[in-house]
Amino acid sequence: MKTLKIPEATIIRLSVYSRYLTQLDKKGITNISSGEIAEGVGGSPAQVRKDLAYFGEFGTRGVGYNVRDLNQHIIRILGLNKNWQVIIVGAGNLGSALTQYKGFRERGFDVIAVFDNDINKVGLTLNGIPIYPVSKLNEIVKKKQVDIGIIAVPAPYAQDVADAMVESGINAILNFAPVVISVPEEVELRNVDLAVNLEILTFNLELQKDKN
Amino acid sequence: MKTLKIPEATIIRLSVYSRYLTQLDKKGITNISSGEIAEGVGGSPAQVRKDLAYFGEFGTRGVGYNVRDLNQHIIRILGLNKNWQVIIVGAGNLGSALTQYKGFRERGFDVIAVFDNDINKVGLTLNGIPIYPVSKLNEIVKKKQVDIGIIAVPAPYAQDVADAMVESGINAILNFAPVVISVPEEVELRNVDLAVNLEILTFNLELQKDKN
Numbered sequence: 001m002k003t004l005k006i007p008e009a010t011i012i013r014l015s016v017y018s019r020y021l022t023q024l025d026k027k028g029i030t031n032i033s034s035g036e037i038a039e040g041v042g043g044s045p046a047q048v049r050k051d052l053a054y055f056g057e058f059g060t061r062g063v064g065y066n067v068r069d070l071n072q073h074i075i076r077i078l079g080l081n082k083n084w085q086v087i088i089v090g091a092g093n094l095g096s097a098l099t100q101y102k103g104f105r106e107r108g109f110d111v112i113a114v115f116d117n118d119i120n121k122v123g124l125t126l127n128g129i130p131i132y133p134v135s136k137l138n139e140i141v142k143k144k145q146v147d148i149g150i151i152a153v154p155a156p157y158a159q160d161v162a163d164a165m166v167e168s169g170i171n172a173i174l175n176f177a178p179v180v181i182s183v184p185e186e187v188e189l190r191n192v193d194l195a196v197n198l199e200i201l202t203f204n205l206e207l208q209k210d211k212n
Numbered sequence: 213m214k215t216l217k218i219p220e221a222t223i224i225r226l227s228v229y230s231r232y233l234t235q236l237d238k239k240g241i242t243n244i245s246s247g248e249i250a251e252g253v254g255g256s257p258a259q260v261r262k263d264l265a266y267f268g269e270f271g272t273r274g275v276g277y278n279v280r281d282l283n284q285h286i287i288r289i290l291g292l293n294k295n296w297q298v299i300i301v302g303a304g305n306l307g308s309a310l311t312q313y314k315g316f317r318e319r320g321f322d323v324i325a326v327f328d329n330d331i332n333k334v335g336l337t338l339n340g341i342p343i344y345p346v347s348k349l350n351e352i353v354k355k356k357q358v359d360i361g362i363i364a365v366p367a368p369y370a371q372d373v374a375d376a377m378v379e380s381g382i383n384a385i386l387n388f389a390p391v392v393i394s395v396p397e398e399v400e401l402r403n404v405d406l407a408v409n410l411e412i413l414t415f416n417l418e419l420q421k422d423k424n
Contacts, residue, residue, distance in 0.1 A: 008412060009221050015411045079414035086410070093312060097305035102367075103390040103407040148413060155314075171420075172413040178315040188416045190409050195315040197402050198298070199227045200220060201360060201384040202291035204400045208383075 010051045014074050016041050017048070021071035033064035083108045085144055087170075089161045090152030091116035091131050094176055098152060099127040109148070113140050134164065141168035148172045155179035162189075222263045226286050228253050229260070233283035245276035295320045297356055299382075301373045302364030303328035303343050306388055310364060311339040321360070325352050346376065353380035360384045367391035374401075 020040045024032060034048040052058050052070075055077055059065035075081050086104070088095045091114050098104070099111055114131045116122060122133045132140060140146070149165040151158050151173060158177035165173055172188040175181055183189050232252045236244060246260040264270050264282075267289050271277035287293050298316070300307045303326050310316070311323055326343045328334060334345045344352060352358070361377040363370050363385060370389035377385055384400040387393055395401050 007221075009219075011412050011415050012408055015405075015408045019405075077415065077418075078411045079418035080411065084410070084414060093305050093309035097309050098406070100305060101390075101406060103405060104410065106390075107407045107411065109407065109410050147417065148410060172417055174409050174413060178313075178318075186420075188413050188420075190413055192406070192409055193227075193231075193315060194310070194313060194404070195319045195321065196224055196227045197386050197404055198296070198316065198321050198360060199290045199292065199319065200223050201386060201400050201402055202296060203223050203289065205359065205384055206289075206291035208398075208400075 006054050010054060011078070013041075013043065013047070013051050014078060017051070018071055018074040018078065018080075021067050021074070024067050025071060030067055031064050032067050032070075034059075036064070080108050083110050084148055085146040086111045086148045086150060087113045087115065087137070087141065087146050088150045088152055089115045089134065089137070089165070090154075091118065091121045091126055092152065095150075095152040096126055098150060099129050111150075112144055112146065134161070137164050138168040141165075141170055146170060148174065151175045151177050151181075153177060218266050222266060223290070225253075225255065225259070225263050226290060229263070230283055230286040230290065230292075233279050233286070236279050237283060241279055243276050244279050244282075246271070248276070292320050295322050296360055297358040298323045298360045298362060299325045299327065299349070299353065299358050300362045300364055301327045301346065301349070301377070303330065303333045303338055304364065307362075307364040308338055310362060311341050323362075324356055324358065346373070349376050350380040353377070353382055358382060360386065363387045363389050363393075365389060 017037055020037065021032075033045075035045040037048045038045045055073070058070055058073060086109050088098055088111055095114055095116070099114060104111060111129055114126050114129050115134045115137050116131055117134050121131050124131050147170065149170040149172070151161050153161055155177045158175060158179050159181045162173060162175070162181045162183055166183055166187055171186065173183060173190070175189065175191045178193060181189070229249055232249065233244075246257040249260045250257045267285070270282055270285060284293075298321050300310055300323055307326055307328070311326060316323060323341055326338050326341050327346045327349050328343055329346050333343050336343050359382065361382040361384070363373050365373055367389045370387060370391050371393045374385055374387070374393045374395055378395055378399055383398065385395060385402070387401065387403045390405060393401070
């Protein structure tokens with residue numbers, strides 16, 4: 001995946017455009033210009049056009065884009081024109097928060113199982129989703145054809161969980177544990193570091209101070 | 213802040229470089245090249261040099277960077293050469309997971325209070341952090357000189373919480389609620405949308421499929 005030429009920032013923005021277009025579509029708005037998209041999401045019209053240009057020609061000069069068509073294009077680009085089966089390993093606070101997270105289902109991500117080794121949790125459900133022991137991971141991933149695994153365990157257990165996921169045939173992993181884990185090259189791995197978000201805020205706060 | 217010329221992607225990468233340099237420093241490694249940094253974090257040497265060049269001249273040609281010096285520079289750039297006081301509004305699963313999140317304290321973010329309107333939670337502590345009613349937010353933010361507020365409430369309450377934060381003098385907000393909130397221009401706002409991370413994975417999975 002190192003040869004991917006589309007910047008990740010573009011993918012992130014496409015995801016944001018799509019959310020905005022979904023909102024507009026719900027409101028019954030049918031047409032929009034790149035300037036209006038930019039204004040709605042806090043970007044520049046040139047950036048919007050550049051991001052979309054990676055994927056071909058959309059819209060009509062002087063008329064703009066059809067909201068629903070453009071959104072459907074983006075949804076297809078992002079692979080969201082189907083539902084994805086997701087499992088979460090770790091039934092603690094984070095795993096629990098993630099099972100409740102409405103943003104996943106809205107975008108077609110179905111959390112179908114949670115795994116934990118705490119015998120007090122196994123057999124129960126978390127927001128309606130069954131909790132299994134980690135020893136069942138391989139069986140359930142294969143049976144339910146799960147594509148994506150989310151790691152929500154403490155750092156010392158993250159690599160073992162990743163190994164079990166890879167072993168079971170999962171080919172995309174989202175890791176919330178604050179530790180570097182390694183997976184085979186063909187497995188997509190994304191690390192979420194929540195502190196980075198705070199660091200962008202403090203960077204901007206310091207910048208403001210320097211200006212004043 | 214719209215005139216900021218340093219790309220956000222650069223800030224995010226600086227944050228990643230700094231974590232890596234901290235690890236190396238702990239291992240007693242004193243010098244590093246841009247190529248080694250790139251390898252350690254999964255980037256290109258040219259990108260590393262370009263990111264650092266925004267902030268002046270670091271390192272010596274042919275010798276590389278002093279690990280500790282470079283890290284201290286980056287830490288200062290990110291505003292992390294001091295501790296930041298943080299509050300969280302919302303003592304549910306997400307708020308609870310965030311109070312436990314070790315990555316915050318490691319980078320100098322001290323969560324000093326949690327707020328919630330559930331009378332069964334007020335007066336208790338969450339991982340050692342006191343839970344107050346939201347009506348106390350203004351008083352505590354002012355008294356403790358809190359800089360950053362984290363919104364971890366359901367979407368319908370997010371705007372009210374943001375308003376209360378702004379009113380109390382908080383000037384940076386991290387919003388986990390999946391809803392667009394508005395704040396005055398001088399307040400730094402960052403929205404965390406966890407589904408975007410999954411969408412980057414599915415984009416890459418689809419791309420792999422197209423290649424095969």
